[in-house]
Amino acid sequence: MTRLTLVVALLVLSACEAEENEVVLRPAMATEGSAYTLSDLAPDRFSFGSEADEERIAMWDIDVRPDGEGLPTGSGTVAEGEAIYAVHCMACHGPTGAEGPYDVLVGTEPWEEWPGARTVGAYWPYATTLYDFIHRAMPQLTPGILTPDETYGVIAYILYLNGIVPEDGVMNEETLPAVAMPARDRFVPDDREGGPEVR
Amino acid sequence: MDRPYLSRRAWITTASGVIAAGLLKTQADAIKLVAQVPANAPDPTKTPGRPTSEVGQRAPGEQPRRLARNQELSSSSRTPLQDLHGIITPSDLHFERHHAGIPNILSENHELLIHGMLDRPMVFKMADLMRYPSVSRIHFLECSGNGGGVYSRDRMPTEVTAQDIDGLLSTSEWTGVPLSWVLREVGVRPGASWILAEGGDAAMMSRSVPLEKAMDDALLAYGQNGEAIRPEQGYPVRLLLPGWEGNINVKWLRRIEITDRPTMTKDETSKYTDPLPGGVARQFSFIMDAKSVITFPSYPYVLPESGWWEVKGLAWSGRGRITRVEISTDGGRDWVDAELQPPVLSKATVRFRHLWNWNGRESVVLSRATDETGYVQPTVHQLWEARGERTSYHQNHQRAWKVASTGEVTFGLGDLV
Numbered sequence: 328m329t330r331l332t333l334v335v336a337l338l339v340l341s342a343c344e345a346e347e348n349e350v351v352l353r354p355a356m357a358t359e360g361s362a363y364t365l366s367d368l369a370p371d372r373f374s375f376g377s378e379a380d381e382e383r384i385a386m387w388d389i390d391v392r393p394d395g396e397g398l399p400t401g402s403g404t405v406a407e408g409e410a411i412y413a414v415h416c417m418a419c420h421g422p423t424g425a426e427g428p429y430d431v432l433v434g435t436e437p438w439e440e441w442p443g444a445r446t447v448g449a450y451w452p453y454a455t456t457l458y459d460f461i462h463r464a465m466p467q468l469t470p471g472i473l474t475p476d477e478t479y480g481v482i483a484y485i486l487y488l489n490g491i492v493p494e495d496g497v498m499n500e501e502t503l504p505a506v507a508m509p510a511r512d513r514f515v516p517d518d519r520e521g522g523p524e525v526r
Numbered sequence: 527m528d529r530p531y532l533s534r535r536a537w538i539t540t541a542s543g544v545i546a547a548g549l550l551k552t553q554a555d556a557i558k559l560v561a562q563v564p565a566n567a568p569d570p571t572k573t574p575g576r577p578t579s580e581v582g583q584r585a586p587g588e589q590p591r592r593l594a595r596n597q598e599l600s601s602s603s604r605t606p607l608q609d610l611h612g613i614i615t616p617s618d619l620h621f622e623r624h625h626a627g628i629p630n631i632l633s634e635n636h637e638l639l640i641h642g643m644l645d646r647p648m649v650f651k652m653a654d655l656m657r658y659p660s661v662s663r664i665h666f667l668e669c670s671g672n673g674g675g676v677y678s679r680d681r682m683p684t685e686v687t688a689q690d691i692d693g694l695l696s697t698s699e700w701t702g703v704p705l706s707w708v709l710r711e712v713g714v715r716p717g718a719s720w721i722l723a724e725g726g727d728a729a730m731m732s733r734s735v736p737l738e739k740a741m742d743d744a745l746l747a748y749g750q751n752g753e754a755i756r757p758e759q760g761y762p763v764r765l766l767l768p769g770w771e772g773n774i775n776v777k778w779l780r781r782i783e784i785t786d787r788p789t790m791t792k793d794e795t796s797k798y799t800d801p802l803p804g805g806v807a808r809q810f811s812f813i814m815d816a817k818s819v820i821t822f823p824s825y826p827y828v829l830p831e832s833g834w835w836e837v838k839g840l841a842w843s844g845r846g847r848i849t850r851v852e853i854s855t856d857g858g859r860d861w862v863d864a865e866l867q868p869p870v871l872s873k874a875t876v877r878f879r880h881l882w883n884w885n886g887r888e889s890v891v892l893s894r895a896t897d898e899t900g901y902v903q904p905t906v907h908q909l910w911e912a913r914g915e916r917t918s919y920h921q922n923h924q925r926a927w928k929v930a931s932t933g934e935v936t937f938g939l940g941d942l943v
Contacts, residue, residue, distance in 0.1 A: 331582045362743035362768075363661050363704040374713040375657050376650040384641045384650065387781055390722055390732065390789050436649060441803055441916045445796050450807075453790045460792040463730040467626060470728050514799065518690040521815075521845045521899030 335477045391459040395504030396456060402499040403480025405487040411477050412484050415466045424488045437509065448489030453515055454506035457482045479503070545865050587864050589596050592619055599627045600729075602669065604693025608821045612867075613664070613875045615696035616749045622758045623669050625693065629778055633754075633762040638746070642784035645713025655746055658703040662749070663768065664874045668814050669694035670771035670919040671703040672796060675703070677906065677921045682940035684928075688824045691925065691937070695819075695840070698759075699877045701749025706741045709784075718784045720789075723765045726780035734788035735767065739812075743768050746779065756927065757845050769844030769873035770812040771919070803914040813818045814844035816903050817922035818851055818878070818895035829933035832886030837864070842875040843897035850896040851878040857890035857926070857942060858905070864893070884929065885916075889937045892926045906940035906943060 328387040363413075394478065403411075412424075424433035425446075434446030442450050461478050464470050473481065483498040491506060492498070498506075520526045544777040549826070565642075584590075594603035602623040605615055613622075616927065622628075633652045641647035672694035676682060687907050714737075724732040735744070745766040748755055755761050760777030767775050771792055788794065788810070800808040818841035823829060839857075841848045847870055852861040867877040892904045904912070928938030 349901065361704065361706045361741060361915075363706065364705055366659060369659065369707075373658060374711070375654040375656075376648045378651045379639055379641055379647040384639065387639050388641065388783065389730070390724070390783065390791070392785075392787065393790050438780055440803060441801055441805075441914070442807075447796075451796050453795060456790055456792055456795055459732075459789070462817045463732070464626065464728070464792075467728075470626070470730075493544045512806065513807050514795070515802075517808050517811040517813075519811065519813065519815065521897070523900050525904040525912045 338526055348524075361433075368423060371511050385499050389459075389463055391462070393453045393455050393504065395455060395500060398455070398500040400473040400500060401475030402497060403476050403478070403483050404498075405480075405483045405492065405494055405496050407476070408480035408482065408484025408487075408498075411473065411481045414454065415469075415473065416481065419467065424485060432485055433491045435509075442510075447485055448491060448509060450510050451511075452510050454482070454508055455501055457485065458503060498519065528935060535718075550659070559699070562709065566778060572700075574782065575898050583865055587837075588618055590616075593693060594622075595923055597856060598801050600625045600778070602694060603890060605692055605696045606777060607688040607695065607819065608824050608827075609689075610821070611877075613697050613840065613877050614751060616699060617698065617753065617756050617759070620670065620696040620750075620756065621667075621694045621696060623772060624727070624729075624758070624777075628757050629727045631757075631762060631778060636762050636779055638782070640708065640712060640782045642721075642782075643715040643718040644709075644752070644784050645715065646711075646797065648712055650708075652748065655703055656748060658707060660701055660703055660749075662701040663743075663744070664698055664699045664869075664871050665766065665768040666695060666814075666873065666875045667772050667775060668696075668817075668842070668844075670773065670814065673817075673921040673923075673925075674918070676914075676925065676937065676939055677909075677923070679910075679915060679943055682937075682943060684936040684940060685825055686937050687826065688819055688821050692819045692870075694772065695842075695875070697840075697842075700745060700747040700749045702745040702747035702753075702763070702766065703705075705744040705746055705765070705782075714784055717786050720782075720785045720788050722783040722785055722789045723774075723776040723779060724781040724783075725753055725760075725776045726778040729756065731773075731776055731793065732789065732791045733776055733794055734785070734810075735765075736783070737775060737789050739767055739770070760773065767812075768845075771798060771814055792911060798919060800917050800919050801842070802911070802917060810855070811834045811920060812844075814842070815920065816843035816845065816848065816895045816897040816901050817921045818848075818893040818903055819925050820853075820891060820893050820927055820937050821928055823891065823935045823936050824927050827935050829884060829929060829935070831933070832884045835882050835884055837880040837882045837891060837893075839878055840875045841866075841878055841895035841896065842873070842894070843899075843901070844873055845901065846872045846898040848876045848895050849898050851876075852896075853878075853880040854892045854894075855882055855884075855889050858892050858924075861894070886931060888931050889929045890926050890941060891929060892924050906939060 420428040420432050431444040432447050435448040479498040486492040562747040590606040594601040607619045636653050638650045719737050721735050748763045763779050764777040765779050820839040841851045851864040853864045854861045864878040864880040870876045896902045909923045926938040929937050
């Protein structure tokens with residue numbers, strides 16, 4: 328199998344789709360290429376709903392992308408993160424992140440054929456995903472309780488436990504997207520396409 | 527599920543009563559004897575029945591149940607496939623998969639924000655969405671983890687039900703507004719190629735979806751089988767992406783952001799990706815390939831005697847229509863076409879049937895589905911060869927049931943590996 332990195336494939340994919348979408352999305356052309364047929368009676372725009380202002384969008388727009396877009400200003404150290412981890416994370420993820428009982432976070436041994444547990448060190452391709460996920464969904468019983476500084480800190484600590492950042496490491500909106508994750512180039516696009524071949 | 531297992535002796539005792547009464551021996555006879563109305567129930571022709579009611583209920587002897595193994599916040603429950611008829615899953619038996627429990631959301635408070643690479647960011651109340659023209663479509667939903675329990679060569683079970691194995695599959699008639707009809711009027715900008723869909727639950731479950739799919743057949747679904755979508759299924763509105771793995775059909779949908787790249791959320795990186803041989807993992811494996819499962823005969827049914835039995839089950843493909851289902855009753859040596867029960871719909875389950883004259887000898891019964899792309903449901907050996915034996919998700923290989931000469935049915939794939 329050709330070991331394409333996903334980013335190359337996605338850039339190609341994005342370029343193709345952009346060309347198509349310029350055609351597809353013109354309102355008057357409505358839903359060409361769609362599985363559904365909109366009535367000929369339909370206007371170009373129904374204009375239902377209300378426009379969302381910047382403030383409203385900012386309140387809900389919480390996702391964080393691999394290039395760091397969406398990361399808030401803030402900073403946290405490994406040491407700060409260790410204290411936060413002990414209070415908010417340890418009960419589910421174990422004293423060193425490797426024990427569970429829930430998702431195992433820490434595992435640093437490189438894999439050749441198959442990953443073991445899907446740990447941050449062995450399997451997660453992007454460090455930014457830690458911010459995105461922890462901020463939206465952790466701790467499970469009190470999601471959203473951590474401040475940006477605390478979130479950066481606990482990420483620094485988890486990355487430190489995985490041997491990815493040093494003990495004096497600091498995570499912030501600049502350093503987090505720059506973290507080189509060991510599994511970064513492990514992921515390949517789906518090559519299944521129907522037809523007789525089993526993939 | 528707690529249906530008592532019926533021993534062969536008990537079966538014959540009760541079944542002989544059915545034969546004596548001249549009743550047709552059917553699948554229903556086989557199991558309903560277990561939980562039948564007591565023989566001393568009053569003669570219904572001599573006693574008036576109960577009056578009308580505002581909400582109906584199932585017959586006392588018909589109590590199918592989801593299989594809910596634990597009470598974790600991030601958990602699942604499974605549809606009792608072996609108890610159901612036709613293709614529609616009763617809404618209260620639709621499988622569940624939640625990542626932080628089922629949120630309490632009032633429809634009148636719920637809002638959907640659509641923003642990002644577009645000219646007019648919008649907020650929609652449910653009344654706004656429901657004012658759009660709507661469509662209804664019958665589609666299956668299947669968790670990509672479905673069937674994971676019957677993939678390992680070393681841990682192939684025998685005493686498992688179709689529900690245990692493949693109960694993370696359900697089919698509903700979904701009603702909603704095509705996402706493309708909403709997006710066409712917000713001014714999506716050139717260069718946009720993905721959306722991020724985010725739920726309003728405590729996990730704010732989120733997935734990236736190619737814009738191409740959003741503009742094809744994505745639905746903002748608020749109706750399920752004629753009523754408002756169930757809370758467990760995303761009330762008041764969910765994203766429905768026909769034919770795609772369950773996880774990406776984001777429930778309790780509250781935000782869509784138009785982007786030019788995937789967000790790389792936790793569920794599309796560390797979770798719903800599929801390790802392959804060679805140290806790589808398949809990502810964005812959205813489509814559920816063609817698959818079929820026999821729901822009768824299956825464990826824990828017992829066939830009390832040889833003779834005519836209808837082999838039946840469900841087949842589906844995330845790539846379109848099922849064109850053929852074949853049945854083997856001899857462990858995969860010979861195959862015959864099953865009947866496909868109309869309607870045969872795209873990206874929906876189809877019920878198949880095959881009339882089988884069982885000779886009373888040990889038999890291994892299999893099904894295999896073919897879809898309109900020409901894809902044939904593979905054997906487990908084919909999947910192992912293509913993906914290795916330790917991959918995760920999308921395990922759509924042929925299932926097998928062994929009917930012993932005693933009539934007892936167990937999962938039979940282990941005998942073929």
